[in-house]
């Protein structure tokens with residue numbers, strides 16, 4: 001079967017859905033191709049279930065830190081209720097709601113495995129063995145996301161390790177969980193399972209959350225240990241074995257071993273481009289798709305006269321985050337629609353058709369214990385880039401709102417300021433509930449607000465946001481100009 005449409009979107013995760021939404025809003029005919037669930041990894045096995053699994057224990061910990069509320073807590077975390085709330089949020093792994101929305105807005109859905117088959121063509125193999133060839137009049141947008149990497153540690157693959165999928169869709173909580181990795185998934189899942197009462201051992205070959213400011217990893221290491229987890233840094237498994245009893249034994253490089261009921265691999269992601277027909281258009285299967293700021297894929301057959309292949313979301317490796325992928329989706333969806341309908345195109349930096357923020361303004365919240373958030377550059381990244389910078393760094397509890405919120409609350413806040421520009425280029429916060437502090441920093445970076453002007457952005461008393469004032473005080477009041 002053959003079908004011609006304006007635009008084909010390969011992959012209906014959060015990013016593919018948003019591309020299709022923008023293209024459809026411009027009146028074009030668009031089909032999304034999905035071989036699993038509409039809504040993608042984020043909705044069913046990643047962001048949504050993980051944050052729901054984290055939330056109940058975080059709320060309980062927060063209440064325990066407030067005398068008066070703490071005394072009202074009469075029991076422990078109800079893990080069964082947490083899992084049921086997770087099941088609700090993932091719609092019991094049904095995408096009926098998502099496909100209903102596609103119907104409502106007039107986006108076509110082809111269920112099946114899609115692969116490129118030369119310029120502008122996508123072949124979809126359906127579950128019943130039939131296939132359809134979709135030809136795109138204007139563009140194909142690849143939004144196929146990423147898969148977890150399982151490192152080649154002897155015995156690991158044979159030991160049926162968990163990936164983030166099993167960890168977020170768990171029905172029977174294990175008594176002991178070993179986690180390989182020290183990144184975001186490792187820290188969030190260690191927080192979830194330690195909160196459930198599981199004996200958690202994190203095996204990180206270096207410190208935790210190594211891409212953030214060093215104080216973040218230190219705070220999360222301490223936070224996880226306080227929850228009862230064992231955090232072993234400089235520890236690498238060299239062999240993994242699941243015995244007949246079902247236990248998993250991990251032998252480490254120092255000769256010691258860890259025994260657990262399950263082992264979670266949290267060692268990064270690889271692109272879903274291995275079985276997507278990349279070779280048919282001159283690209284290498286299994287590679288991340290390199291794009292420019294308009295999300296156009298480089299080095300593609302048949303694109304000499306007019307661009308036709310774009311990639312958004314995890315698959316382009318710019319930022320493996322739902323919100324950033326959806327930002328790219330809005331830019332590329334509108335760009336494809338503008339090009340197709342002859343409307344003006346603006347790919348200039350910060351224009352509607354460019355994903356400029358990907359370079360220096362990507363926000364991320366790590367929902368660990370404690371929360372850790374960052375936008376823009378760390379001090380080390382700024383120094384490596386040769387920038388002339390100033391640093392402001394203060395304890396979170398220097399704002400009285402922090403102490404009112406929770407007894408014994410501790411944390412840290414840090415700004416990286418470009419001296420020449422006089423603007424913030426990086427911000428990091430760690431501590432309870434800092435997630436909601438982040439967007440102010442993102443706005444300051446994207447809008448390039450002069451730090452001197454921030455003295456006029458007055459945070460309310462007594463909120464945690466007053467830490468912004470403490471940060472400005474650390475930098476000093478601006479001088480009046482003669």
Ligand SMILES: Cc1cc2nc3c(=O)[nH]c(=O)nc-3n(C[C@H](O)[C@H](O)[C@H](O)COP(=O)(O)OP(=O)(O)OC[C@H]3O[C@@H](n4cnc5c(N)ncnc54)[C@H](O)[C@@H]3O)c2cc1C
Pocket residue numbers: 010011012013014015016033034035036037038039040041042043045046047048050051112113114115143144145146164168185272275276312313314315319320321322323324325
């Ligand atoms: C445990 C975990 C927690 C996370 N938490 C957060 C968070 O809190 N916040 C955040 O911003 N990010 C988070 N992320 C990252 C986030 O999940 C991803 O950045 C996001 O899912 C990327 O969206 P996407 O649409 O690019 O890819 P995906 O969500 O992976 O969607 C891609 C879709 O394409 C389909 N597909 C792939 N290949 C084909 C093909 N050939 N044919 C047909 N269909 C295909 C897939 O089935 C899938 O539905 C988390 C990730 C993990 C693993």
Ligand SMILES: NC(=O)c1ccc[n+]([C@@H]2O[C@H](COP(=O)([O-])OP(=O)(O)OC[C@H]3O[C@@H](n4cnc5c(N)ncnc54)[C@H](O)[C@@H]3O)[C@@H](O)[C@H]2O)c1
Pocket residue numbers: 151152180181182183184185186188204205206209210236266267268269319320321364365366367
């Ligand atoms: N809250 C959020 O925003 C959120 C939550 C979860 C995941 N994510 C996204 O998902 C992506 C994947 O997360 P992740 O934690 O899997 O990756 P990551 O890149 O954050 O961390 C990978 C970790 O595994 C370690 N590692 C890599 N190879 C290893 C090996 N062979 N042996 C031992 N350790 C090894 C690394 O040193 C690192 O500590 C991230 O890029 C993140 O952006 C986001």
